[in-house]
Amino acid sequence: MSENDAKPENSFTGLGDLSSPDGAVKARRRIGRGVGSGRGKTSTRGHKGQKSRSGYSRKVGFEGGQMPLQRRLPKRGFNNRFKKEFSELNVGRLVVLADGASVDADALRAAGLVRTVSKDGVKLLGDGEVDRAIHLKIQKCSETARQKIENAGGSVEIVALAAKPEDKSE
Numbered sequence: 237m238s239e240n241d242a243k244p245e246n247s248f249t250g251l252g253d254l255s256s257p258d259g260a261v262k263a264r265r266r267i268g269r270g271v272g273s274g275r276g277k278t279s280t281r282g283h284k285g286q287k288s289r290s291g292y293s294r295k296v297g298f299e300g301g302q303m304p305l306q307r308r309l310p311k312r313g314f315n316n317r318f319k320k321e322f323s324e325l326n327v328g329r330l331v332v333l334a335d336g337a338s339v340d341a342d343a344l345r346a347a348g349l350v351r352t353v354s355k356d357g358v359k360l361l362g363d364g365e366v367d368r369a370i371h372l373k374i375q376k377c378s379e380t381a382r383q384k385i386e387n388a389g390g391s392v393e394i395v396a397l398a399a400k401p402e403d404k405s406e
Contacts, residue, residue: 322357323350327381328364335368341375341397357397366390 247253268279281288297304323341329349333339341358344350350358357375362384369389377392385392 320356321354322359322376323352323354324359324361325350326361326363327366327384330366330370331368333368333370336371338371338373340373340395344374353397360385360392 265275266273267275270276278288286292297306299305325344332347332349339347341350341353344358345353359376360372360374360378360381362378362380366384366388370385371391371393372385373393373395375394375397377394382392
């Protein structure tokens with residue numbers, strides 16, 4: 237073997253030369269390959285029974301024929317799929333806003349008056365007193381809240397919640 241025939245230890249000529257380091261890849265267990273393999277005969281499935289058969293898959297929640305938990309527990313209540321969810325705000329909390337301010341749902345959140353804007357927006361409720369003219373653009377309002385705002389010289393406009401742009405970064 238001459239000097240030119242020796243291949244350097246870390247040479248790379250193509251993807252076919254890649255290999256895992258020794259001990260990194262473990263051979264899979266080959267079951268059902270004879271008694272001498274230690275995993276022959278019943279192929280690690282035990283003797284007879286449903287789980288020893290091919291095609292077996294246990295149903296979710298199956299308890300061996302016992303009445304499953306999800307059927308033993310009583311059903312309770314009713315979940316309305318069309319329920320609206322609003323962040324609620326009382327007019328008494330609007331005193332932190334400036335006189336003549338024009339605010340929407342995002343401005344109310346920025347001012348700390350609502351923690352989060354729910355999926356259907358903000359609803360104004362009539363608890364408390366307001367002494368300044370505030371112009372609100374919100375999604376829902378009670379009649380008493382509307383009267384208190386308008387008596388103070390403000391206005392309430394019902395608007396649809398602006399859709400948030402979805403994050404499509406991939």
